[in-house]
Amino acid sequence: xxRIYVDTSVFGGYFDPEFEVPTRxxxxxxxxxxxxxxxxxxxxxxxxxxxxxxRRLPLQVPPLYREDLGSSGEAEVLAALYLSEGVxxxxxxxxxxxxxxxxxARVDMLVSWNFRDIVNTAKIRGYxxxxxxxxxxxxGDLLAGGDRQP
Numbered sequence: 696x697x698r699i700y701v702d703t704s705v706f707g708g709y710f711d712p713e714f715e716v717p718t719r720x721x722x723x724x725x726x727x728x729x730x731x732x733x734x735x736x737x738x739x740x741x742x743x744x745x746x747x748x749x750r751r752l753p754l755q756v757p758p759l760y761r762e763d764l765g766s767s768g769e770a771e772v773l774a775a776l777y778l779s780e781g782v783x784x785x786x787x788x789x790x791x792x793x794x795x796x797x798x799x800a801r802v803d804m805l806v807s808w809n810f811r812d813i814v815n816t817a818k819i820r821g822y823x824x825x826x827x828x829x830x831x832x833x834x835g836d837l838l839a840g841g842d843r844q845p
Contacts, residue, residue, distance in 0.1 A: 697804065698762060699725075700733040700797035702790075703741040704808040706749050714808050721806060725756040732756050735764045735796045737789055770795040773829070782821030787812045794822060798831045805834075 699721070708714030709722065725732040734753060742750050753761065773795035777783050783791050790812045797805040807813040823833040 696728070696760075697730040698733050698800075698802045699730050700735070700793075700800065700802040700805045701738065702793045702805070702807045702809065702813065703738050703745075704813075705806050706738075706742060706745065706752050708808045709752055710748065711808075718808075722752070722755060725760050728757070728760045731760050731762050733762045733764060733797070733800065733802050735793065736766055737792050737796065739763070741789070764796055764800055766792075767796070767799055770799040773799060773825070773831070776825050776829075777822060780821070780825060782818055782825065783812055798822075798826055798834075801832060 701721075705714075705718055705721070708718040711718075724730045732753070739753075742753070770792065774788065774791035777791040777794065778785055778788060783794075790809060793807070794805070794813060805813070812818060819834045826833050
């Protein structure tokens with residue numbers, strides 16, 4: 696079964712007219728068991744501060760089709776490299792952790808509606824340089840959501 700890492704922006708997209716259709720289709724896939732939703736503790740933590748209707752969304756997915764990832768030192772190190780090598784702004788540490796967690800967990804896909812720091816061609820190139828150097832999968836194999844320049 697395909698494992699799809701979902702960052703926090705996707706949950707907000709469920710109620711956003713611009714992203715509602717693809718987001719709801721993605722959730723329908725998870726609910727039907729066509730793919731496994733992968734959440735990190737960072738996503739869960741961010742969702743805990745969201746409105747209740749957003750917080751309830753992961754509960755729609757049966758536990759069998761959901762995977763929760765804890766933090767890992769390996770992902771922390773990878774995220775720190777993204778930051779120290781200037782791929783992503785220091786203020787976006789949580790986004791670096793989302794990316795690194797997905798990479799280290801070797802998910803099949805990462806879905807995000809964050810076009811500034813995650814789904815961005817220039818940044819993806821930077822992530823890929825680091826990932827390839829360290830033997831991790833490159834983002835061409837991981838990212839979904841299209842690409843938009845800020």
